Amino acid sequence: MSDHEEKKKIGIKDIARLANVSIATVDRVLNNRKDVSEKTRQKIKEIIKEHNYQPNLYARSLSVKNNLSFAVLIPRTSLETGYWQLCLDGINKGISEFSAFGIIIEVFFFDQEAQQTFHDAVENILAKKFNAVIIAPIFIEETKIFVQECKSRNIHTLFINSDIKGHSSMGYIGPDLYSTGKLAGNLTSYLVGDRAKVLILSVAKGLENYKYLQTKIDGFVDYLYNTDKTLDVTVKDIPFNNYDEIEPELWRMTNEFHPDVIFVTTSRVSIIGKFFQDHQELTKPYIIGFDFLSANVDYLAKGYVDFLICQRPDKQGYLALHHLYRYYLLKEYSNEFKSMPIDILTKENYAFYEN
Structure with missing residues (x-):
């Protein structure tokens, strides 16, 4: 032999x-x-x-069949944004792939604007016997309490999309949010000169639950602070989802601040694009926003959005399940994660990009 x-x-x-x-x-x-x-x-x-x-994965899968199960706790997708649908697409890919090894994976949803739906989902998870839970920690304090309860029950936890440092037992899979803000700041520094006006805009109902957006803002502001330019930076929130409510706020802010750049911290940048398409009488500033969503890409293609920073929510969902698979089935123990790649899309290159 x-x-x-x-x-x-x-x-x-x-x-x-x-x-x-x-x-x-x-x-x-x-x-x-x-x-x-x-x-x-x-x-x-x-x-x-x-x-x-x-290792013989088939034999090992027989030993864990009906005994190994994961829960996923994420916001349900909404009519206003398809961000969480992309994450769910990645999770469903993982479910299709890893269920072949006898692993049971169940997805639980909550409403980002209603804490009670998070509590209800948590109760449903704790009523069952899961080995690990993947969590999108939108409600920070409630998530901390949930993670502590999981710890007492020997349930591992893994965060996606945003992190609460030092709380999950298996770390975090997602973008480095501070770096995404710095990247937007870098782009801004190339787009405008000294004394330019910059508007940082967060658009979504229930913004009080989007604490992670501040990390992006910090990265953005810190980068600009370290340039040799003196910029007039204003931070504003528009806590609405419907365009009819957002439009008058945008009209007021645009006429009050006359921004040269608008940095949109959420994935709702298509709303800003639509506003400037509807109001051709206004001088459109440079617009930077997040995520490869169809509505965002539409306004990027039309030239009403200048840059999209992509965080790969689909890959986050899949890689979270892949990490649990490696941990439990392959016995690979590692809490060392590389942050998700941060991609920049423009009108010239978006057609070649895939989530």
Whole structure:
């Protein structure tokens, strides 16, 4: 038998024989359990690496079938934005892929404008026996309480979209929000000269729950502060979803501040694009916003939005489930995450981009 064939066919019994230990000891190392000396553990790991041992995922999936389940807790998508639908698309891709290994994955939704719906979803999750929960921490204090309860029940937690540092047991998968703000600030510094007027605008109902937006604003302002330009920066909120309510606020702010740049911190940038399309009598400022949503892309293509910063919500949803799969099924233990890529789209390159 060739060395290649031997490496290809090696199993737990072979590893135990080569290491001169019991099968139970090898199993403890593979599953990262205690009661193995560090010297023996390293010896077994070296044999595993040398022989390129791959676990039998099918056999392992049989052992966890009907015993391993994950919950996902995210906002439901709304008529105003498709952001969470993209995240759900990624989650559904993960469900389709990982359910083949016997993993049960259930999605729970809440309304971003109604805390009670979050509490109701939490109660439904805690009424069942999940091994881990993926959470979009929109309601920060409520999420902290939920995570603490999960900890007391030995349920792992993993955040997506935004982070509450130091609270989830398995970390965070999503964009570095501070860096997304800095990127928008960088773009702004190229677009305008000294003494330009910049309007930072957050548009959404229930903005009091969007605490993570401040991280973007901090990154944006900090970047501009460190340039050699003196800019007039104003921060404003429009706490509405409907265009009929947003339009008069935009009209008032535009005529009051006469901005050279509008930085929209949410994914509602299409609303700003529509406003300037409807009001051709106004001088359109540069407009920077977030996310590769169809409505946003439409106004980007028309030239009413200048830049879209994309945070890949679909990939966030999929990678969160993939991390749990690797942790529980492949026994890969790591809390080291790379933040999601931050992409810049313009009228010239959006057609070549895919979520």
